[in-house]
Amino acid sequence: MKALLYKDIIVLKNNLVAISMISFFLIIAIISGNVDISYLIASFGLIILFIKIFESDYKNGFYKYVISNAVEEKSIVTYKYLFILSAAILVFLFNFLLAFVTGYDKTFYRFLVFLSINIFLYEILxxxxxxxxxxxIDIVNVVGTVVYITGVFYIVKNDTFLKFEIGNKLNIFVILIIIDLILFVFSFLLSLKFIRRKIS
Known part of the structure; x- marks a missing residue:
């Protein structure tokens, strides 16, 4: 898995300009009090970067190469899920901590909502x-851009996206977690099946 991580780090290094721009707008959104927009920027930015990684995999015939070097398909799929879900957790946790320190968001609500929605989305994608x-990848690029722009306009128009607190809506997160866990099993098994089909 070290080789897989090294490859993805190289891809991310080649996109440092995009990462810097996303980080800049995310921080500006938080310190200006637009916490919902900052989470939306983080969501959109992560999808862009993950798409870049998948694009690199297909462009360079990476899967066939690593499997020809005795890396199992299961290891590739396991790594992909660990990498993407860990990156999402770290980015949204950073977003929450920055919002907490600046005083614009003192609850886990947005962190939990956006993280669970993104995990659900990645398990599908x-x-x-x-x-x-x-x-x-091309279709998701187009659809993602439309959804992102729509979300920004909605938040700007309504001044916020999430209007209720976590205390009286905890059942929502229990349901989301259960859905994410169930979907993860199906998502993982499908990914394993599809990568084997691609390589065979």
């Missing part, structure tokens, strides 16, 4: 990327 490759 990862097997789709493994199955359809470049076509799926």
């Amino acid at each position: 990862i097997p789709i990327f493994f199955r359809f490759g470049k076509i799926a």
